Amino acid sequence: MRTHLAVVGLGYIGLPLSLALCERGETVIGVDIDQRKVDELRAGITHVMEPYRGEPLEILLRRHLASGRFSVTTSLSEAAKLASVFLVTVGLPVAGDVVDKSPLLACARDLATVLSPGDLVLIRSTLVPGMMEQDIVPVLASGSGLVPGKDFQVAYAPERVAEGRAMEEFQTLDVVVSGLTDACCQRAMDVLGRLTDGQLHKTSLRVAELSKVVENAQRDVNIALAHELKLVAEQHGVDVYELIRMANTHPRVQLLEPNLGVGGFCIPNAYAYLAASISSEELIPLFSLARQINLTAPHRAARQLDEALRQAGKRLSGARVAVIGLGMKDGSNDIRQSPAVHFAEILAERGATVTAFDPTVEPYFPFQAPSLEDCLADADAVAVAAWQAEFDAAPWPALLEGARQPLVVLDLKRRLVQRLQAADWQIRGDTHLPYVAISARRLQASHDCAMEMVP
Structure with missing residues (x-):
């Protein structure tokens, strides 16, 4: 008897989903085509930042690997020997405004070849509305030789969790559920009801896709x-x-x-x-x-930084700018379409010498510095782009000793400014420009948005 659940796609959504199911007592086999990722996961290594009840995701991964509740493979046929339910989390990349359906459709074609009567395919990816009926169901039908809704079941329940809270939200949020038939929808609700304490809302495929x-x-x-x-x-x-x-x-x-x-x-x-x-x-x-x-928000921030540097008697072109954080949001190491990365690239295009540091992002970009100290050394400006937990305890006054004066600070939410204030630095600045400030050990620029910082 096939008692496992198979989760297909083990990225920022698929891996937390797998481990959330394990936390609920399910036995899960994860499937991903990336051999390197699968090897790392088997070794208990993941780069997905997803804390849960005070523990990092990596600890949960190792625990459920050791217990046998979680296993990983690159083979759908291997998963099909153990599972009759397939939860698919493969995404649709976008280049410009063009959606690439091919990764998910390729997954559907491969999945179709291993389907057996009585199986459930539950798509959890975000879709172009209409894809279930127009693309996915026909692909599953043609590749399997089975009749969808009769020989096997097809359902759609989009995930709606936030990265960084996925483990918790998979188990607490309401879920919108739809199926090709009523029986398909009910089967999916039975599976998802074991995962979440939230309500399950039944609707049509198209409404679920649109929602x-x-x-x-x-x-x-x-x-x-x-x-x-x-x-x-x-x-x-x-x-x-x-x-x-x-x-x-x-x-x-x-x-x-x-x-x-x-x-x-x-x-x-x-x-x-x-x-x-x-x-x-x-x-x-x-x-x-x-x-x-x-x-265009990162472009506007770059223009504001340029203007602040001019007010300090400097220019963005030729300035050394330290960018703090590269994740797509605070507390995240996900750099997909990250505005922080985009901002750093814009600054470099405008002639700035950019150094960036994020303790959660592996070396990937040429402008990344090995440490916060190296990032801030000789900086003309500091831009707080994404805040990580490690920055809370950083000795900011000491780190800024090596910065060039006057120092321009782009700090939209005043995290850095607040820490300098807490260290008894005297700060003066316009209240309507909380995100741009100019600092100096001695008052070197008599402008409205100048900040004089004296330890």
Whole structure:
């Protein structure tokens, strides 16, 4: 009897999903075509940052490998010997605004060859709405020689977790579930009901596909609104974070705070998925505009840094800029479409000498420094792009001893500035420019947004 669950695709979603299922008492076989990743996972090594109940994901991985609840393979046929349920998390890459369906469809073709009567294929990837009926179901049918909905079951339940909280949210969030038939949907609900304590919401395939894309697109729009509010606040000479805090005291207002941009896989790709499913992109101009606002946010930050350097008597071209953090958001080592990486590349294109440090991101970019100290040495400017836990305990005043004065700081959420204040540095700066500051041991620039830092 095949009692395992198979999770196909072991990335930022698939691996936490696998281990969340193990935490719920399931026996899981993970499948990935990347032999190096599979070898690392078998050795108990993962680069996915996903804490759970005070432990890193790697500890859970090793525990469930040792217990036999989790195993890993590159072979779907091997998985099919143990599992009759296949949860697929293979994503759809986007280049520009063009969605590449080929990785998921290739997975569906390979999966079709190992299906047996009574199996369940449960797709959890974010899709271009319409793909289940137009692409995936036909591929599974033709490759297996079986009748979907009769000989085997097909369902769709998009994941909606946030990286960094996936282990918890897989087990607590409500899930939207759909199936090719009522029986398909019920089978999927039976499986997912063993994973989550949240409610299961039954709907049609098309609504389920659209709901996930709309959830992500809505966040894209909300983040774009935050970036626009930052510009409005600057025009009025007020602190944008104070503005947002006051507006959010209304029970029906939930504004987000601006940051360097939007990264990762889900939110930046939502517009492309939605646009690919309709007859004309002109039908959704709001989503298109929000995408452009968020995509250009790192460019706006670079211009602001350039202006601040000019006010300090320097120029971006030729300046040494230290970029702190490279993950796509705070606390993440995911660099897919990371605005921090984009920002660093823009600075380099404008002639700056960029050094960047992120303790969670393996050496990959030519501008990465081996340590925070090396990153900050001789810097004309420091840009806080993504905050990691290691930065909390860093001796910032001592580290900035080697920076060039006056020092320009781009710190959108004031994390670095607050730590310098806590170290009794005297800081002076415009309240409506919390994200740009100029520091000096001695007052060297008499400008409105100057900061004089004296230990």
